[in-house]
Amino acid sequence: MSDDSGLPDGVERRTFGGRERLSTRGAQVYGEPVDADGWRAWDAGRSKLGAMLELGMDTGLVGGESVLYLGAASGTTVSHVADFAGPTYAVEFAPRPVRDLVGVAEDRDNLFPLLKDARDPESYAHVVEAGIDCLVMDVATRGQATVAVRNRQFLADDGRLLMAVKARSEDVTADPDDVFDGVVAELDSAYELLETARLDRFHADHLGIVARPK
Numbered sequence: 149m150s151d152d153s154g155l156p157d158g159v160e161r162r163t164f165g166g167r168e169r170l171s172t173r174g175a176q177v178y179g180e181p182v183d184a185d186g187w188r189a190w191d192a193g194r195s196k197l198g199a200m201l202e203l204g205m206d207t208g209l210v211g212g213e214s215v216l217y218l219g220a221a222s223g224t225t226v227s228h229v230a231d232f233a234g235p236t237y238a239v240e241f242a243p244r245p246v247r248d249l250v251g252v253a254e255d256r257d258n259l260f261p262l263l264k265d266a267r268d269p270e271s272y273a274h275v276v277e278a279g280i281d282c283l284v285m286d287v288a289t290r291g292q293a294t295v296a297v298r299n300r301q302f303l304a305d306d307g308r309l310l311m312a313v314k315a316r317s318e319d320v321t322a323d324p325d326d327v328f329d330g331v332v333a334e335l336d337s338a339y340e341l342l343e344t345a346r347l348d349r350f351h352a353d354h355l356g357i358v359a360r361p362k
């Protein structure tokens with residue numbers, strides 16, 4: 149971490165259109181504003197990890213870490229991650245967004261797209277290095293806690309899980325708080341919870357979780 153901002157090295161607050169925003173330095177991906185120095189605005193409204201940083205959650209990210217990112221979609225968030233992190237493995241199971249993700253990786257030597265199902269970690273265990281520093285999860289699917297537990301195997305003992313839970317993906321009718329309680333209870337088998345925060349300012353009915361392996 150470069151200063152007392154709580155942001156990892158390689159993530160800065162810079163002014164775009166008169167407004168201070170998170171930013172990373174790299175090739176443009178989704179039409180986000182880019183300044184003259186090559187910094188690109190990181191839209192927290194389109195990124196749960198961006199929202200977690202914007203809300204001041206203590207992610208433990210310092211910059212340069214190895215990352216396994218589950219639910220990469222077309223690369224909006226993972227492109228920013230690869231801008232400040234080390235080797236970044238991006239798992240996504242839908243072929244269409246992976247086509248875009250491959251384009252995003254062409255500009256980033258440290259970004260490795262994997263067309264894989266995050267529920268089946270054995271299918272990419274031969275590719276992803278062991279002792280990953282940070283597991284980022286944004287899979288909007290039923291069984292989000294199960295996916296986190298199954299992928300615990302990749303994390304270093306002092307690594308971090310940074311997870312966004314979408315309540316409606318588990319149960320559209322349930323009270324989000326009940327859904328979050330259930331997810332947290334299931335995570336307990338493999339993780340120690342460090343911090344949770346509702347992301348509603350940026351993402352309705354989402355919970356941000358920071359945890360470390362037990």
Ligand SMILES: C[S@@+](CC[C@H](N)C(=O)[O-])C[C@H]1O[C@@H](n2cnc3c(N)ncnc32)[C@H](O)[C@@H]1O
Pocket residue numbers: 194195196218219220221222223224225226239240241242245264265266267286287288289
């Ligand atoms: C909310 S979107 C991710 C957005 C992305 N993280 C971002 O901020 O740019 C959730 C993604 O998870 C993917 N997904 C859902 N279940 C998955 C699974 N079992 N394995 C891999 N990807 C999955 C979906 O296809 C979708 O692209």
